[in-house]
Amino acid sequence: xxxxxxINGRPGTAMASWKHLDAQSVSDLxxxxxxxxxxxxxxxxxxxxxxxxxxxxxRSYGEAIYAGKCAGCHGKExxxxxxxxxxxxxxxxxVTDEFLYxxxxxxxxxxxxxxxxxxxxxxxxGIITYLRSWQDESKFSLAKAPVQGKLGDEKKGQQHxxxxxxxxxxxxxxxxVGPRLTNKVFLDTVSDDVLYEWIAxxxxxxxxxxxxxxxxxxxxxxxxxxxxxxxxxxFQGTRETAPLVQTGLxxxxxxxxxxxxxxxxxxxxxxxxxxxxxxxxxxFLRSASDGFLQATIAMGRDGTAMLPMIHGYQGVGQLEPKNxxxxxxxxxxxxxxxxxxxxxxxxxxxxxxxxxxxxxFGQFCAGCHGPNxxxxxxxxxxxxxxxxxxxxLEAASDGFLQATIARGRSNxxxxxxxxxxxxxxSLDAEQIFDVVSYIRSWQEQxxxxxx
Numbered sequence: 530x531x532x533x534x535x536i537n538g539r540p541g542t543a544m545a546s547w548k549h550l551d552a553q554s555v556s557d558l559x560x561x562x563x564x565x566x567x568x569x570x571x572x573x574x575x576x577x578x579x580x581x582x583x584x585x586x587x588r589s590y591g592e593a594i595y596a597g598k599c600a601g602c603h604g605k606e607x608x609x610x611x612x613x614x615x616x617x618x619x620x621x622x623x624v625t626d627e628f629l630y631x632x633x634x635x636x637x638x639x640x641x642x643x644x645x646x647x648x649x650x651x652x653x654x655g656i657i658t659y660l661r662s663w664q665d666e667s668k669f670s671l672a673k674a675p676v677q678g679k680l681g682d683e684k685k686g687q688q689h690x691x692x693x694x695x696x697x698x699x700x701x702x703x704x705x706v707g708p709r710l711t712n713k714v715f716l717d718t719v720s721d722d723v724l725y726e727w728i729a730x731x732x733x734x735x736x737x738x739x740x741x742x743x744x745x746x747x748x749x750x751x752x753x754x755x756x757x758x759x760x761x762x763x764f765q766g767t768r769e770t771a772p773l774v775q776t777g778l779x780x781x782x783x784x785x786x787x788x789x790x791x792x793x794x795x796x797x798x799x800x801x802x803x804x805x806x807x808x809x810x811x812x813f814l815r816s817a818s819d820g821f822l823q824a825t826i827a828m829g830r831d832g833t834a835m836l837p838m839i840h841g842y843q844g845v846g847q848l849e850p851k852n853x854x855x856x857x858x859x860x861x862x863x864x865x866x867x868x869x870x871x872x873x874x875x876x877x878x879x880x881x882x883x884x885x886x887x888x889x890f891g892q893f894c895a896g897c898h899g900p901n902x903x904x905x906x907x908x909x910x911x912x913x914x915x916x917x918x919x920x921x922l923e924a925a926s927d928g929f930l931q932a933t934i935a936r937g938r939s940n941x942x943x944x945x946x947x948x949x950x951x952x953x954x955s956l957d958a959e960q961i962f963d964v965v966s967y968i969r970s971w972q973e974q975x976x977x978x979x980x
Contacts, residue, residue, distance in 0.1 A: 531559045533816035542807050543931035569634035569646035570653060572627055578654035579626070588662050591655030594648070599656070601827045601839045602641060602850070607663060609735070610850030611641055611823050611839075613708055617733035621660050622669040623723050629657045631718045639773055640709050640820035641827065674725035674759075675752045685754070686761030693740055693748035694758065702765050704774040707737065709820075716766035721759055728755045773818040775861065779852075784859030787852055791838055800863055805835065807928075814864040822857050876927050876966040885960070886967025893946060893954045894964070902971060913942070922972040930965045 532555050538546030547555075579587065596605075599612075607615030615621060621629075633653055636644035648656075691700070697707035704710070731739035731746070740746040740755065750758070789798065796802060800809030807813070826848065829837040840847045848856065876882070891900065899907025902917035915921070934956070935947035948955045956964070 530816045530818075530821065531562060532556075533812065535559070537812040537816075539807065539810055539813055539928070541810060541926050542802065542928035543935065544928070545932050545936065566644075567647040569644075570648075570650035572630050574650035575630050575653045575657070576626070578650045579658065582651075582654075584658060587655050587658035589655075590651065591657065591659030594652050594656050595659050598645065598648075601837055601842060602824070604850070607660070611827050611853055614732070614735050615660060616663045617735055618664055619669055619726060619730060619733050622664050622666040623671050623726050624719070626657055628718050628723075629660065631714065633657075635714045635718075637709065637712055637715060637820075639712070639818045640704065641823035642820070643824055643828070671722055672726045672729055674721045674756060680721070680763065681753070681756035681758070681760035683757070683760040683764040686757035686759070686764075689748075689750060689754050689758050690761050693746070693750060697736070699774070701772075702762055703772050704820075705776055706778065709774060710762055711765040711768075713766055716763060721756075724759050724762070725752075725755055728758060773816075775814075775817075775819055775864075778819075779854030779856070779858030781855070781858040781862050783852070784855035784857070787848060787856050788859050791848055792856070795834070800860065802928075808860060809863040811864060814860065819854075819857055822860065823853055826853050826856065876962060876969045878966060878970065882963050882966035883970045886963035886965070886970075889956065889960055889964050890967050893956070897942065902968065916968055917971045919972065922969070927965055927969075930968060931961055934961050934964060 535547050535550070535555050535558055538544045602610055602612035603615050604610040630653060633645050633648065633656060636642045697705055698710050699705045702709065702711035727737065729739050729741045730744055731737045738744060738746045740748060740750040742749050795805030796808050801807055825835070826838050829835045836842070838848050840849050897911060897913035898904055898916055899911035901907050902915065904911050904913055904915035906915060933943070935945060935950065937943045937945040944953050945951060946954050946956045947961065948957055
């Protein structure tokens with residue numbers, strides 16, 4: 530996702546493409562961005578926290594953390610929603626503390642489950658204790674995978690998987706109505722015994738029914754055949770070739786209504802962008818998995834105006850978890866369009882924005898582009914291109930103007946004006962937006978007057 534964003538940019542926005550960078554440079558940029566992530570506490574630190582406090586202290590603390598970080602997706606007391614159900618009788622008791630630790634701190638890439646490395650050891654220990662408080666683990670016994678000379682036959686497993694699993698989990702385990710299975714973090718953490726338990730006996734209180742004859746699943750699998758399926762999943766997990774889940778499952782008609790009511794005021798009624806980023810963008814939608822979109826809607830984006838939009842949280846919209854798929858299904862319709870031409874609407878045309886923009890333009894831009902933005906038409910000493918030009922303003926999106934001001938134009942006298950850009954001035958985002966608002970005010974003057 531990050532590499533695609535760097536290479537292809539976001540057409541119609543201020544995010545330019547950087548196709549001239551080589552693969553190593555893009556890799557280095559992504560690696561640098563990853564350094565901004567917090568470093569997760571170690572498993573040993575979490576285990577010490579589990580012992581440091583009483584079980585009730587850990588459970589009570591974990592309940593509070595779960596309510597703020599997890600319930601929006603997994604539901605109150607783990608009943609499920611956007612995320613999988615957690616409180617089935619053979620789900621949490623089947624896995625180790627290490628499994629839960631890695632799931633919380635590393636997440637599930639390409640799904641709605643993000644990594645939470647920013648949680649400290651006490652918080653992770655609290656969540657683990659709270660999850661375990663839902664069931665009496667003494668009443669559960671993990672089914673042991675049958676002992677074989679080798680794991681199984683992945684080629685035979687592929688055939689069994691196609692018959693029993695692909696309709697829910699995708700052709701190669703990439704996910705669909707069921708969770709993504711070919712996920713390196715998941716497969717590196719889960720044991721064969723746990724996989725056998727869930728395939729053989731299902732996950733209680735979920736749509737996942739066991740495949741042993743006694744469990745009456747859609748397809749009957751013998752113990753050895755289940756081991757073949759596990760071998761197939763292990764093989765797929767090493768390949769890292771599973772596609773992103775972009776099913777668009779849901780009702781796009783209902784999704785359009787929900788989008789209009791909950792999202793359009795910030796992202797534009799056609800996804801063209803407004804105060805919030807543009808969503809109707811082919812490069813963005815191509816690189817964003819359904820899980821990424823689900824997580825963003827459910828949890829918001831820290832440090833931005835994008836608040837959690839799930840019912841009961843602080844977002845302007847109040848979506849039910851079951852309806853998030855509908856909003857995404859509507860967004861996926863944009864991805865299928867033959868022609869794309871969605872630009873941000875005219876920038877903010879308030880008196881404040883235009884006035885401030887005029888001030889900044891006069892201070893930083895008029896010396897080259899002329900006091901009225903008309904270049905040489907303002908005087909022979911103004912050598913830069915005319916901006917106050919109806920054809921130019923019709924063709925240039927707000928994103929193009931923002932990017933040009935921020936980054937400058939290579940091999941021309943137009944220097945960067947963004948903060949830390951190394952140019953003549955250092956304008957912040959709001960100042961750049963105001964300059965665009967002032968430039969757009971010229972276009973307003975040239976528009977035909979209505980009755």
